[in-house]
Amino acid sequence: MPGTRLWVVVGATGTGKSAFSLDLAEALARTGPGAEIVNADAMQVYRGMDIGTAKIPVDARRGIPHHLFDELDVTEDAAVAWYQPRARQLISEISERGHDAILVGGSGLYVSSVIHDFRFPPRDDAARARWEAELDRSGPGSLYARLRDRDPDTAARIDPKNGRRIVRALEILDQGQATHGATLPDAPTLWHEDTRLIGLSSPRDELVARLDTRVQQMWRDGLLDEVRALRARGWDRGTTARRAIGYAQAAEELDGLLTRDEAIARTQALTRRYARRQVSWFRRYEGLRWQEQGVDASVLLDDSGAHGSPA
Numbered sequence: 001m002p003g004t005r006l007w008v009v010v011g012a013t014g015t016g017k018s019a020f021s022l023d024l025a026e027a028l029a030r031t032g033p034g035a036e037i038v039n040a041d042a043m044q045v046y047r048g049m050d051i052g053t054a055k056i057p058v059d060a061r062r063g064i065p066h067h068l069f070d071e072l073d074v075t076e077d078a079a080v081a082w083y084q085p086r087a088r089q090l091i092s093e094i095s096e097r098g099h100d101a102i103l104v105g106g107s108g109l110y111v112s113s114v115i116h117d118f119r120f121p122p123r124d125d126a127a128r129a130r131w132e133a134e135l136d137r138s139g140p141g142s143l144y145a146r147l148r149d150r151d152p153d154t155a156a157r158i159d160p161k162n163g164r165r166i167v168r169a170l171e172i173l174d175q176g177q178a179t180h181g182a183t184l185p186d187a188p189t190l191w192h193e194d195t196r197l198i199g200l201s202s203p204r205d206e207l208v209a210r211l212d213t214r215v216q217q218m219w220r221d222g223l224l225d226e227v228r229a230l231r232a233r234g235w236d237r238g239t240t241a242r243r244a245i246g247y248a249q250a251a252e253e254l255d256g257l258l259t260r261d262e263a264i265a266r267t268q269a270l271t272r273r274y275a276r277r278q279v280s281w282f283r284r285y286e287g288l289r290w291q292e293q294g295v296d297a298s299v300l301l302d303d304s305g306a307h308g309s310p311a
Contacts, residue, residue, distance in 0.1 A: 004095040006192040007035070008115055009104040010282045011200035012275035014211045016293045018056045020200060021104040023297035025064045028100055031301060036094045037061075038087055039068040040105025040114065043244045045078050046070070048230050051223045052246040054214070067094075074241040075234040084113040088191070108281035115197075117189040127174040131167040140166055147173075157281070164239060197288040198300060201279075208272055215246065215268045219260070223250050245270045 007024060009017050021037050028035040039045065043053045047070040050057075055069065067090045072078055091101040091114070103114060135143055140163040147169050148155040158165050202210070227235070227250045235242055242248060246267045253263040282288060291300070 004098065005100045005194045005196055006091060006115070007100060007102045008111065008195060008197045009102060009200065010040075010106060010108075010111055010198070010278075010285075010288070012202075012207065012278045013054075013106050013271065014207055014214060014275065015200040015202050017104050017106065017200055018054070020198075020295075020297055021102050022056070022062055022064060024300070025102055026062065027298040027301060030298075032100070033098045035100040035102050036065040036067065036097075037102045037104060038090055038094075039066070040087070040103050040107055040110045042078050042080075042083075042105075042107040042110055043241070044069055044105070045072050045083070046074050046241050047072065048074060048226070048233065049241060049244065049247070051218055051221050051226050052244060052250070072241075073233065074230050075238045076240075077238070078240045080109050080113050083110050087114045091192070106278050108278060111282075115191055115195055117191060124171050124175055127171045128167060131170050135163045135167055139163075143167065143170065146170065157277075162243070196300075197285055199282055199285070199288045199290045200293050200295075201290050202293040207275065211271050211275060212268045215264055215271060218246055218267075219250075219264060223247075224254060227251050227254060245274060 007028075009021050009024065011017055025035040025037060041053065043049055044055050045068060046053075049055070056066075058066075068083075068087060071086075087103070087110075091103070094101040103111065105111060131143065140161055143163065143166045144155065144158070144160045147158070147166055150173055151169065154169050158169065160166075223246060227247055230241070230247070231251070235247075236251075242251070249258060249263040249267045249270075252258040253260060258266065289300070
């Protein structure tokens, strides 16, 4: 894809990636043929999941083409093996139109699958069925302990409560393959020959305060009503969408399992932990150019900037 660039905008949730990507696209349009935005947030691919994912409304996208938003119904599974070829195809099509692509989001595995030479181990239906049966019997805790014994590096990158990812990692190990954690070397080969990596950061205390406030605002904006509407469309039958931070806690409030204050506090805690994991993931990217939240996107069109470290 000669002559076009792939801009990659990453960072913790709450660091302003979506707004920055719009500013960057406008800056690129002022200096060249323009750019289009490709989503790399695993939950923004779902239709109807807007408030809890901080999805940019269509009428606020400044006329800039956006891709891979609202692609799936909440009953469907979003998997990185589904996402990677679709994202790469879209980026190739954007390049063929003579535009730069801006990949933006905080789902580390999704981003890595696109920008790096990343190949997926094969499926083993029988092994997966065995582990899923054990997951149903025993819960994720015992499976996570097995994964930690067999592949501690991968276990450290997986939420101990995420049974689906634990099962997939064990399925891969049963085949003698490397798990996702082992297939991400420190300096992997880039898929697109001209890739510009930008990481947005914020001082920790400021980010925590912003995230806590944003969670409270989600409830004021009507997250409970959004979850009610999603449930009417089969949200509870899905295996991916219903685990989204905030949505799961709102559902527990609706079911009387949590009070309003408990649901908000739990969502705040989970969001802070997720932000820490995001920074740890993206810190491994060689050549990532860290910038403070609120940086003027136009200054980054000059390649002379120095690389930094996240807050």
